[in-house]
Amino acid sequence: MSQTKQAAAAIATPMGAIAVAGLELVILAAAACTGGWVGSNAPGVPSGWAGALGGGLGLGLAAGVMQLLSTFKASLRELTRTSYSPAAERSMEEPAESLPSHPEDVMDLLTDAAQAGAAHEAAFYSGKVDPAGALLGKRGLWVGVDGTSAMFHLADGAYVYYEKDDSGKHPRHEYSFVAPATRTEPVPVTSMEQVRDLLEQHVTRELKDEPVAV
Known part of the structure; x- marks a missing residue:
């Protein structure tokens, strides 16, 4: 009151x-x-x-x-x-929360928070690739890698990779298709159709250990 x-x-x-x-x-x-x-x-x-x-x-x-x-x-x-x-x-009222007493535990919480923040930004800015927010806009499907990058699992060994670039005057939010299992270099993506085509190539060539075409 x-x-x-x-x-x-x-x-x-x-x-x-x-x-x-x-x-x-x-x-x-x-x-x-x-x-x-x-x-x-x-x-x-x-x-x-x-x-x-x-x-x-x-x-x-x-x-x-x-x-x-x-x-x-x-x-x-x-x-x-x-x-x-x-x-x-x-x-x-709910009891007030407090941080752990050990610095290592606090650092773990900070790491988790940074990864969660990257996953949130990956979903938030994904409209440049997925304007409808039908897939990449789902926050729960992104996994933060660190404070500036996150990955969206598409299939075995295939992901959409998000990375924030703070080197310029304004932050840049970049998305690419990656397939680490087949040693594929990241391919920048700008549309869901492009992501679908790259994933189709990945699935077709996965067993042949061939790189995905750009």
């Missing part, structure tokens, strides 16, 4: 109590007056008894109203106890 809401709740609590107390007095006074008026104006009652009857009816009606108000306030207190509280919110 924000500080503004907390302050509003703190102000609302005493104001609500004052409002209930004031309402209680008004209702009691109205009940007593109503009972007194009814008793004083009851037909057929001698004037000597009218005042006593009015007082008795006023007190009886006020007592009944007091009982109703007590029940109402008990219900109100129950709702207040079960209402929202900042402490309850804090207890429901």
Whole structure:
């Protein structure tokens, strides 16, 4: 809960109590007056008894109203106890995460983060090859190699390779077809049709140990 809401709740609590107390007095006074008026104006009652009857009816009606108000306030207190509280919110929050104490473990986390970042960028910028994002845009199918490169597995020994080049003024995101098992040199790719053709050549020539044509 924000500080503004907390302050509003703190102000609302005493104001609500004052409002209930004031309402209680008004209702009691109205009940007593109503009972007194009814008793004083009851037909057929001698004037000597009218005042006593009015007082008795006023007190009886006020007592009944007091009982109703007590029940109402008990219900109100129950709702207040079960209402929202900042402490309850804090207890429901997930515990704060912390880094491992050993530097080697932290370095492992950093390595994983760098690889995950490269896989994310490979999927994010793949629109230059896969404009529809039908395949290369799927983040979960990329595997980060290091902080600037990632690989997308196509078939046994065949991948789309992503690499970010930071040597220029603006980063360049390059994609190529690689087949390390057949010692094929990376072939730059710019379309999914080109990737399909290269993969077809790879599958055809794989057993002959021949390089994929550029």
